[in-house]
Amino acid sequence: MYNTMIATTGASLVRNLQRDETFKDITDYKEIAKKLNSLDLEGRRRSCAEINSIENIIDKGYLEDRKNLYFFISDTQMGEKIGMILKEYFKISSKYGFENVEINTVKKLTDTNSEDFKRYGLRNLVKDIARINQKHYANMIINATGGYKAQIAFALAIGQGMNIPVYYMFERFPTVIQMPPLPLSFDSTLYANYSKIFQLLEDIPLLPYEKNFDYDENGDLLPKQKEFLKKYISEDEIDLFQSYLLKGNVKSLYEQLDEKLKPLFDIERIDKEKIISLNAMGQAFVESATFYFNREKEITLKQRKNTNIILESSKKEGHSLEMILKNNVEKILNKVDFIERARVVKFSDKNKNGGFRVKVLGDELNLILNSNEGITHFNIETTARNNVELQKAKIILEDYLNKNWK
Template sequence: MSDTLISTVGASLLSNLRTNETLKGLYEKNKSEEIVNYFLNLKEDPENYRGFGAEINSIISILKKGYLTNRKNLYFLVSDTLDGKKIGNILKNFFEKSEYSFEKVEVKVSYKLDDSNPYDFKMYGLKNLIKNMASIIRQHYGSVIINATGGYKAQIAFALALGQGLKVPVYYRFERFPEVIELEPLPLHLDPNLYFICRDLFEELNDDIKLFLEYESIYKSLSKEARIFFDIISIDNEKYISISPMGQIYIESIKNEFFYLSDKIALKKRENNLLLLSSESEGHSKELINKYNLKKVFEEFEYIEKIRVLRFSLSEKSSKAKVKIRGNNLIIILQTKQGIIHLEAETTARDEKELEIIKIKLEEYLSNKF
């Protein structure tokens, strides 16, 4: 049963607004409610009248075809531009007020998804779009579908690829088609062994680009099929390496498999008391450990046996708790108002798959704590 819809967003509605002097003026003054009221009062069919724009046309078509059982959640994925955010707000208001309203409508901006900067668009924007979509799919897995009608051609292509990787139905409406068509997931299985081969490099390059020279030997040791997960680019005559958009789709697809495999694998629980070690050289970390009762926080997570403080910093910045795999252990980075603390944790994992599952569970656990 499907009750959640993800929709990519493009410039179709914006083009239509600019051809109507009244709507153009309202748009320039950021009068989104007045624009929505204009559309709500139109007598035209929102499924077929192009003045509504591709996003509204295609979503109404999806609803009329019965591809969505309940109108519970609607997510609009917009570009990181002023126009993208304004159009997203208009669409949000429309699907909150019209007869096709959803219980919850949310606009998500894909950071640096801006075609005015081709470098940022490729290096960060497309991957952030993929991450946003994958996060929503994991949150509503089994009840989500994708509308990939709107947006840049690259958005549409990667939305389709991600849908294929995560086994999520994707819908698309060609400009001259009277209704949407379903692009069903292919019965393909991604090889998780490539993930373990590339994992160290994936971890190092997460959300970043690095000098290629530092990772050249690792990259060249990979098979040709694994190298497609990485981009090599030149900036000011210097080579850099980053995860490619296709690599990000592969990562999210494999993470999704582990996420749902976690319910089927019985992880080993800690048998003894948690051991938390803090060195004398990191004295400030003890204050933070006590203030946030970190020993109790990690005791409640049953798959960690021992934790060591690696370092403490007042100057570093981090937007959220992060967990990385290093060898057989986890590296945990926690941000607080008093600073950032780096920890290394020994887990109960008996193999690589279990370590990956424990990492996913710990990320989810910490996101609710910090």
């Protein structure tokens, strides 16, 4: 049953209010919302595309219950103002009100910086839709009427990848329409076979494309390379990049891609350096992959033969033992029945307040556990027999650790 809506928003409401004499001297959000609520249908239709389309969706029965309404606003003062007015309107409306109305600011979705808009804003839009869909799976629709025109394509892409109906009201149409699906299909094997570059650029938004990287005996980047990376990414992102142990350059990963996947990345010059990033359509592909492997029941993993996992450390990383014992790591991992072996490959005594990260590296999982005692990196052998099963193992382990690792 559909009871939740994401509605993107634009600037037409503020512009229309500025032209309307009856709203000229009203600045309080609640007063504006009350005034809008008192208008007849035609008055509301002229004032606000978002109100018009949402009310039409409700009237048509596309939303069976009105529990949650999320307004996606731009990262601007005008976006905030519009969000506050619309939130208040749909809280007080007797006929069209929702139980819960929230404002979601899409970070860096702004028309004042075209690079931020393209590189971060549209990707954040996709991420935010995916995050809210996790909470309301199978109960959510998207109303993509308001906002930047570019949003409709990405709302459609993520909607199709996650089975979310997408509605749109064209300016001259009297009613909303459900947008037809794009001529695309998600290929789980394609994602699984090339997941390394997707994971890498999901974790680290920008990376030098042609720069060669190498590591010392401890698995740390050489000092000059760290300094070079600081121009583009943060210290935490450098630590994360090191965990991938990427030897050579990102270009080599990109050139190995199936040709169908290459349009999901952007390559551009920043300060004379070629930079690669995942674009918004690529982000939609990643979120669709996560959704697929979360929901797909037919991908199963064999149970390990031994009762317990084999946990291996080394003298070189001996300090990790305190962290492993204090946090019951072996006991926690033992409960994941497809894990066969966990090897400590790196330890840092940096203090971190919990958290973890799982990624696929080659034919194993790489697990990073953060704790007060330090950060421990494990390579995890599983019963997975192919790349698709390995992706499923990653998703299951992430879900388990979300509940069992602080």
